[in-house]
Amino acid sequence: MGFVESGVHFDHCLTPFISLAEHKSSTVSEKKQDPIEVHLAAAESTWTTERDGAVQLRMDATGPGSEPPVTTLQMFQDNLERFGHLPAMAVKRDGQWKTTTFLQYHQQSRAAAKSFLELGLERYHSVGILGFNSPEWLISEIGAMMAGGFPVGMYFTSSADACLHVAQHCVANILMVEDHQQLEKILQIQDQLPRLKAIVQYRHELKEKRPNLYTWEEFMQIGSDVPDSKLDDIIASQKANQCCMLIYTSGTTGTPKGVMLSHDNITWNTKRFGEAFGMQAQEIGVSYLPLSHIAAQVLDIWAPICFGGTTYFANPDALKGSLVDTLKEVRPTRLFGVPRVWEKIQRTLEDSESTSSFIKKRLSTWVKGIGLAASLNLMNGTGSRPWGYSLAHYLLLRKLYARLGLDRCLWCQAGAAPITKDxxxxxxxxxxxxxxSYGVSECTGPHTMSTLSEFRLTSCGKPLSGCKTKILMPDEMGNGEVCLWGRHVFMGYLNMVELTRDAFDKEGWLRSGDIGRLDRDGFLDITGRIKELIITAGGENIPPVPIEDALKEEVPIISNAVLIGDKRKFLSMLITLKCTVDPVTLEPKDELTPDAIQFCQRLGSRATRVSEVVRSKDPVIYKAIQEGLDRVNQRAVSRAQRVQKWTILEKDFSLESGELGPTMKLKRYAILSRHEKVIDEFYKL
Known part of the structure; x- marks a missing residue:
């Protein structure tokens, strides 16, 4: 990735795209803003569960935490003078990229807000949005806020029942659906939503007309007679310490909860995030992760509004294989990916390398050695380039960046789930x-960040400016619950008093539920999750992730490893192997990946399918896994942390099976339930 560190420009910065220094100097000049008159709603506590409630802000006397609060709508309006003429978003329709400026974006959002009011959106009630990322998605979100409602993203892979839970809980007055497929889900549950007043299908033609069902074009005209003054009054009445959106947790550890985020949560944390990366006007990002997730909200909606960046929308089949094509067209300046995205790119590159000639393989090995040395020099603060780096860049790296569409990318980020050291x-x-990076929905996304100047390989970085981290009740290794403080900490869970109260410690710090430790330089490492913590029958507390990751590192044919042992006498493990994925359905197939096949061949196995390994209990592969597990067990801090039994499942985990969440996190409770019989076999006498 192109970056500048200690005055040294790495060669792949030198592309037709302007350098980082030029990029900063080319931004639209900032007009000095008049002081903002701050009005906050009266509040008695730092948390609330009421939809029309307000909270006390965790403001500091000085520094970043003392900045005047603004609403999301103020931020958008205030930045129009600087960014109004710049492209805010672009989408490919009929084979052509169509752009929308920030001024057009704002005008269309106002039109949508008027239509929401005309359709009967009530103050502090919700607009549900069900579909893939698009301009209509963003316009619906901003429009809902302008009209005094809460935008609520629904995962576009959700079942009708999952949509029902969210729509009922948030009291959706209006539902925006992308196409007929999503519409059918809502029609199945419509009778159970008495407060629902209208449905808008915002893409493609309607297959049939129904009462209170509108196309996007019809919807955008419905509110044309609503006076500007009415909308302006609603916008002006909103306070920075009131709720402006709901984010529903992914439900990987139970029923999704409605996270209430205030205007100040979003505007304050977005600014901290953008400043950490030095974001400037005309940054380019690609939107493909679910907008119902807080990470995509910050990256694709709020950071561009705050800093004048452009959001390009990927195709709906991005994660089925088209993402790289979009990246090559757009050539983003920044890219965020959940670990599964980076792992998929890694596998693709490794598969390509495995079929290359001997000479190319040797060249690749040499180049990667040079690249690693260069990166380590950067991390160590020397910034020096090893001998041969320029040649390595010319022969391979520059071509690789162009092939991935990352030739002008200033930074790449990983988050939302654990990523392997490999x-x-x-x-x-x-x-x-x-x-x-590290964060949760309850702290409006990012809390700690790694940057190119402060980077540790497996660390999640340091807190954003104005944010604080503490470790609650650390053990002898320094591991304890990660607690967070800052103006990004959420208001509460909608209508869930006890869960909200339990989310904070006695001093008002947010309890993340994650286990981690801080090193002496303030870098945060996440080592597990409390709700995933295994407590054996003997009372031993065991975080599963380090053990699982260690085995995957020892045995590279393993795709997923799930540790079992809660209330059990010993630990066991479910294992899946690396297999190819159907590009259309994303379902795991039986065929092993090329690198997995190579692993088998090196050991003397002829297996090319998962079923061949499992049904024959391939002695070579099973021995390799056991030996890898033996090495992991040798490093265990106690006998209780050694894995005694394991098995290979015939199919990897997937979204469709419910074993993976929308951000590709393991849904442990679903995995345990689905494979209950297999697990019980481990513990039969």
């Missing part, structure tokens, strides 16, 4: 540091 090291060898 993947981090692989990209580091390509001089692509994956900057890890």
């Amino acid at each position: 993947t981090l090291e692989y990209f580091l060898a390509l001089s692509i540091p994956l900057l890890q």
Whole structure:
């Protein structure tokens, strides 16, 4: 990735795209803003569960935490003078990229807000949005806020029942659906939504007309007679310490909860995030992760509004294979990916390398060695380039960046789920540091960030300016619950008093539910999750992730490993193997990946399918896994943390099976339930 560090420009910065220094100087000049008159709603507590409630802000006396609060709508309006003429978003329709400026974006959002009011959107009630990322999605979100409602993203892969839970809980007055497929889900549950007043299908033609069902074009005209003064009054009445949106947790550990985020949560944290990366006007990002997730909200909606960046929308089949094509067209300046995205890119590159000639393989090995040395020099603060780097860049790296569409990317980021050390090291060898971040929906996304100047390989970085981290009740290794403080901490869970109260410690710090430790320099490492913590029958507390990651590192044919042992006498493990994925359905197939096949061949196995390994209990592969597990067990801090039994499942986990969440996190409770019989076999006498 192109970056500048200690005055040294790495060669792949030198592309037709302007350098980082030029990029900063080319931004639209900032007009000095008049002081903002701050009006906050009366509040008695730092949390609330009421939809019309307000909270006390965690403001500091000085520094970033003392900045005047503004609403999201104020931020948008205030930035129009600087960014109004710049492209805010672009989408490919009929084979052509169509752009929308910030001024057009704002005008269309106002039109949508008027239509929401005309359709009967009530103050502090919700507009549900069900579909893939698009301009209509963003316009619906901003329009809902302008009209005094809460935008609520629904995962576009959700079932009708999952949509029903969210729509009922948030009291949706209006539902925006992308196409007929999404519409059918809502029609199945419409009778159970008495407060629902209208449905808008915002893409494609309606297959049939129904009462209170509108096309996007019809919807955008419905509110044309609503006076500007009415909308302006509603916008002006909103306060920075009131709720403006709901984010529903992914439900990987239970029923999704409605996270209430205030205007100040979003505007304050977005500014901190953008400043950490030095974001400037005309940054380019690609939107493909679910907008119902807080990470995509910050990256694709709020950071561009705050800093004048452009959001390009990927195709709906982005994660089925078209993402790289979009990246090559758009050539983004920044890219965020959940670990599964980076792992998929890694596998694709490894598969390509495995079929290349002997000479190319040797060249690749040499180049990656040079790239790793360059990256380590950067991390160590020397910034010096090893001998041969320019040649390595010319022969391979520059071509690789162009092939991935990352030739002008200033930074790449990984987050939303744990990523393996193997993947981090692989990209580091390509001089692509994956900057890890950490955060949760309850802190409006990012809390800690790695940057190119402060980077540790497996660390999630340091807190954003104005944010604080503490470790609650650390053990002898320094591991304890990660607690967060700052103006980005959420208001509460909608209508859930007890869960909200439990989310904070006695001093008002947000309890993340994650286990981690801080090193002496303030870098945060996440080592597990409390709700995933295994407590054996003997009372031993065991975080599963380090053990699982260690086995995957020892045995590279393993795709997923799930540790079992809660209330059990010993630990066991479910294992899946790396297999190819159907590009259309994303369902795992029986065929092993090329690198997995190569692993088998090196050991003397002829297996090319998962079923061949499992049904024959391939002695070579099973021995390799056991030996890898033996090495992991030797490093265990106690006998209770050694894995005694394991098995290979015939199919990898997937979204469709419910074993993976929308951000590709393991849904442990679903996995345990689905494979209950297999697990019980481990513990039969």
